[in-house]
Amino acid sequence: MRTSPVKGPRQIPASHPLAGKKVWIPRMSDGSTQIFAAMLRSLGLDAEATPPSDERTRALGARHTCGDECYPARVTMGDCVKILEQPGTDPGKVAFFMATGQGPCRFGQYVPLMKSVFATLGYAGVTILAPACETGYSDFGPASHLFARSAWRALVAGDLLLKCLLKTRPYETTPGDADAAHEASVADVCRCLEVPWPNDGVQMRKLQASLRRARRRFRMVPVRFDPERPLIGAVGEIYCRLNTYSNQELVRLLERYGAEVWMSDITEWIWYANADERRMLKLKGKRISGQMLRSTIRTHFQRQDEEDLRALFAADFRGYEEPEDIGEVLEFAEPYLPAGGALGEMTVNAGRSIYLAKKGVDGIVDISPFTCMNGIVGEAIYPLISKDHAEIPIRNFYCDETQSDLERDIGIFLELARNYRRRKPWPRTLPHFPAEESGGERASGTSAAPEIAECYPRTSSV
Ligand code: SF4
Numbered sequence: 001m002r003t004s005p006v007k008g009p010r011q012i013p014a015s016h017p018l019a020g021k022k023v024w025i026p027r028m029s030d031g032s033t034q035i036f037a038a039m040l041r042s043l044g045l046d047a048e049a050t051p052p053s054d055e056r057t058r059a060l061g062a063r064h065t066c067g068d069e070c071y072p073a074r075v076t077m078g079d080c081v082k083i084l085e086q087p088g089t090d091p092g093k094v095a096f097f098m099a100t101g102q103g104p105c106r107f108g109q110y111v112p113l114m115k116s117v118f119a120t121l122g123y124a125g126v127t128i129l130a131p132a133c134e135t136g137y138s139d140f141g142p143a144s145h146l147f148a149r150s151a152w153r154a155l156v157a158g159d160l161l162l163k164c165l166l167k168t169r170p171y172e173t174t175p176g177d178a179d180a181a182h183e184a185s186v187a188d189v190c191r192c193l194e195v196p197w198p199n200d201g202v203q204m205r206k207l208q209a210s211l212r213r214a215r216r217r218f219r220m221v222p223v224r225f226d227p228e229r230p231l232i233g234a235v236g237e238i239y240c241r242l243n244t245y246s247n248q249e250l251v252r253l254l255e256r257y258g259a260e261v262w263m264s265d266i267t268e269w270i271w272y273a274n275a276d277e278r279r280m281l282k283l284k285g286k287r288i289s290g291q292m293l294r295s296t297i298r299t300h301f302q303r304q305d306e307e308d309l310r311a312l313f314a315a316d317f318r319g320y321e322e323p324e325d326i327g328e329v330l331e332f333a334e335p336y337l338p339a340g341g342a343l344g345e346m347t348v349n350a351g352r353s354i355y356l357a358k359k360g361v362d363g364i365v366d367i368s369p370f371t372c373m374n375g376i377v378g379e380a381i382y383p384l385i386s387k388d389h390a391e392i393p394i395r396n397f398y399c400d401e402t403q404s405d406l407e408r409d410i411g412i413f414l415e416l417a418r419n420y421r422r423r424k425p426w427p428r429t430l431p432h433f434p435a436e437e438s439g440g441e442r443a444s445g446t447s448a449a450p451e452i453a454e455c456y457p458r459t460s461s462v
Contacts, residue, residue, distance in 0.1 A: 012044045012141045023047040023095045023129060024083055026076045029242035031165075031186045032158025032266055038190035039154040040097070042197075043143035047097070050079045053245035057082055058401065064117045070106050071369035071400050072239035073113065075246050080114065084123050091118070092125035100130045105344060105373075149200060150193065152270070152302050153207055156309050157189050159265040160211060163317065164218040166251065167431060170260040171223040178221050185214035204308060211312050218316070219436040230417040231428060233356030234263045235349040236367035237374050240399045242266065247367050247399050248406060254365070257410050259417070262320060262361060264352055267306065271326035272348050274299050279340065319359075319429030329355055336381050345374040350381055353394060357385075360428030363393040363417030370400035390425050393417050 012019055023045050027033045033049040040047035053075055061078025069077075080096050083089065100111050111130050118126045131137045137144040161182055169178035192210040197203040232254055240246045241263065251261045274295065281292050310322075323329050326348075330339040333351030353364045366382070368375025375396055382394040393416040397409070 016141045021093050021095045024050050025097045035154045035158045038194040039150045041194040091123040095127035095129050097129045170255045171225050173222045181217040216436050230259050230362035232259045233361040233364045235352045240369050241367035275326050315434045318432045346377040357389045357392045360426045362421040366396045370398040
């Protein structure tokens with residue numbers, strides 16, 4: 001039975017602060033950002049990902065920061081000012097979506113920094129949309145109850161598509177096929193998630209159908225697997241490891257030099273944040289509290305949704321299984337950076353590195369911004385982790401636009417990874433490239449990324 005979307009977009013009231021505004025989502029990760037923007041459109045917002053970063057981003061970011069900020073803040077600032085300086089832009093009709101956080105990391109300073117710079121530049125009317133779980137995402141008005149679950153599904157879907165891309169691209173026989181499959185799949189998921197479906201169950205079924213089409217596109221990419229190609233795990237600061245502009249396309253470079261990359265998901269950070277929230281509630285004596293109950297319910301639904309979506313790719317991601325629970329990662333980190341004391345991405349990266357080593361990767365890169373404590377602490381800890389884990393090569397790559405001799409460093413690192421592969425104690429489960437049921441044998445010589453029929457009505461914006 002065909003299910004139709006609800007009639008028209010979910011409108012936010014004219015009196016709502018976001019009514020009539022264009023909401024820009026800074027482009028952290030290609031694919032996930034567009035999907036996230038599409039999900040916001042289903043709530044009735046006029047949302048879009050910022051255009052890809054470029055030279056103008058760099059110039060504006062450098063001009064409007066003083067050097068104390070972290071690199072992701074500079075790139076984000078450049079991208080936002082680039083939007084505002086477009087001729088005819090009315091700052092009063094512009095909003096920027098900014099996730100935010102608390103703690104020692106400078107992430108919590110992004111919003112005050114942006115407000116201050118926008119005011120100095122005469123863009124004081126710009127809205128910064130920084131929805132918070134603690135306030136029930138009230139920024140979205142009547143659609144606030146829909147945000148949390150749809151946003152989570154959008155992030156899981158974006159992660160899955162990136163995983164498909166990174167698993168396929170190094171082995172494609174025709175350059176560009178995997179990128180084309182990724183682009184078509186992102187567009188397909190966007191068309192699915194920008195529609196306000198009548199309830200969570202229908203949205204899930206539609207999203208699963210969209211991801212099945214994505215799976216088919218990737219399965220139809222002709223590939224020639226090479227078991228000699230080293231598999232490199234990528235950890236690091238979430239923005240720099242995922243933002244290809246910031247990391248100077250490090251993943252593509254690694255691929256060009258003969259590697260395959262297993263990138264850490266965006267959702268890993270959400271799982272860590274959930275675990276830390278529960279740890280803090282216990283510390284505050286709120287083991288039995290309304291907040292703990294809300295956290296438990298949210299975690300339950302997130303796990304359910306993630307399982308429902310990941311299950312579609314079980315055969316495709318054999319050998320690339322994610323940890324059952326973030327607790328597994330934090331346990332690995334415990335002897336080096338205990339989660340209760342060190343906190344943050346450095347803890348996750350330490351634990352994840354060990355997890356990846358045990359899954360049989362041949363080397364690990366930590367992609368982090370220069371001057372960020374996460375990368376710096378990680379760099380101090382990795383030699384210990386490497387020593388305790390068969391001397392697996394772990395290398396920090398810092399991002400700040402001044403990286404020189406990147407190709408030389410990658411070449412040396414991959415040589416170490418190839419040497420390690422011959423003696424590593426943890427064998428890798430070789431990947432499976434299932435043939436599409438209706439597509440027959442997977443082989444070279446056919447064109448990839450076919451347009452696969454789907455039909456969603458487009459929503460209009462607020
Ligand atoms: S982790 Fe580092 S780079 Fe990322 S937002 Fe925090 S301070 Fe900045």
